[in-house]
Amino acid sequence: MPALRTRSHAIVSASAVIVTLLVAGCASQRQPMPEIAPPPAPAPRATPAPAAPKPVRVEVRPTAPTRYVVQKGDTLWDLSKRFLYNPWSWPEIWYANPQIKNPHWIYPGDVLTLYYVNGQPRVSVTGGPRVTGISTIVLKPGVQYEKLPSAEHPIPIQTIRPFLIHPRVVPVEQMLKAPHVVGSSEDRILFGNGDQVYVRGLPAKPKSSVYSLYRPGAVLRSPKTGRIIAHEVTYLGDIRIIHDGPVATGVLEKVTRAVHPGDRLLPYAKKDLNYTFMPQAPKVKLDGQIISLFNAISMVAQYQVVVLDIGTQQGVRKGDVVALEQHGRLIQDDNASPGESRSVRLPNSRSGVAMVFRAFDHISYALVMSSIRPIEIGDVATNP
Template structure:
């Protein structure tokens, strides 16, 4: 669907880390076909991974748009989401019409110049590659250092990668047990109550035999509750900085590093994240029925819009995965019908209103982060989330 490695086919400047949320996974490696001089290498549009008919919940058949092209040549700047929209009203159903060509070395990759053909098998639509670089092979060339400047396409919605990076690198919502049992700061080396980079502090709760030297420090911003049961399912937390543990023991000693805010007793330690995150997402419909609600908003007090982040009360326990696309509804109001007949109830619930789409980009057991892909009205806490 900045799909989300946020790449488009268009070549981007190495200094401009701006991505398009719509592309669904650009390759980091290319096939190795015969050598051809002075021909620039192509970058794939995306990796289209096929699914079986019921790997997603689709009670209705897939409908191809009447305007869908029988033959389409992939162009630079295309995205997987844009290509899917040429064929489908629901682009997240693309994996169900994609067909691998077994004669292609890398059948999942789509490159500029590839020819996509639409045909039907037993009445079911299929799209596959019938010509272009994926079949004829991509040239290999020797690259020389250079700088290329290219304007972003005006018909696409560029998104800074930092829109979701903080949510992938630093947790913003922590499960109850993890936060409850996390080690905490008990005091500093002197009598002050606020600490910053360079200050020595003491930590309680770290394993005495641990060899882990680096942690991140977080502070709770409030508990998140299940809207149905009222039970706490997580803590919204703020990242404060890092700490280097210099001595492990019943009471450990550490030095604060790179603090963003002043740290105090009671702030919690969680393992420092030091891994590469995959920014590649394949937008699709969920494989299970999802009925959830929005329980928290980020960087907003009461409402959010396109390309902002929300938290929903559903996660891996319900079968949610990265890339799942969900619809958002505004719950219908309950009103009194003053004109109801004697046989009719005076209390009426109005229909829910569809107001947008979100895409899940990080999952936990009972909660998930999702990015607002589109919205016709402001999205708020308690809005309903379900299969598109």
């Protein structure tokens, strides 16, 4: 992944990368209301815990430097690829120096040293201003200004921040339990900024007075069971509850699309959420598929977002790196030996690598970090 340029004294995070956020949109025509999917079938009997994946294999590149000075503009993903074949194995080799301040961060000027302990590779900060305590000062006449350090991002924040603020796919269980707009005191079916509307389904003592409004759209099904696991949703705006009760009263705010009866209320996204990501290998054996694409009709590539049919219930964590594979084609082997089937399924082929940046119970969002060929719905998501 190409390095991202920042201002001077950029900070490169070895154990975390901070990501920020933003939003927008507008329209106002009424559209047919989609139906909310019926409750899912009763959960099947408990199944054994998923098998543990193979141990993370740390492969150091033959060209990996034994000593490297961090440069301005370096990113975590860049540094990982400089030392390793698999960037998600970085946590396995990184050794945080306890004798220096902020040992989990890497700064321009830090000297990284690759060495081995009992045959296992390690990387640690062994030199630079933070270790020696001696910094380089350029003497100039007059006043010298120094900019505050800024964090490096190994991924394009503008790509994922809309998904961090407002979900685009919501688990079906959450949509079924969500409160909904029932109407207003006036005989209207379209509502906008400043309108008072009535809401049913809120808890007796809500934890917050502000919610976000969403409209359910297409349903997403598990490719394995056919069960509905999620709804695609459209963000409409926010609502502030001014009177509690079985039928509560709310005022619409920041409306980007006309609100209808039946639109759902979901928790308001806080602006101080943790947006730190550390690429890592999954801890469990993964068996998932891509079930939806964003901002694309049939295919996506690097730095686009996909939805996987696996989530926290299947052991997926934020930061997990998954391999994306295309199903092997079924071909006819005209040279098959006697007794062999003429029909042959070719092995799956790697199409790219993605990193999970938001995980729900049974689904997760992942950003494609690299792609070898176009990535499509139905591609397999497995351990890298």
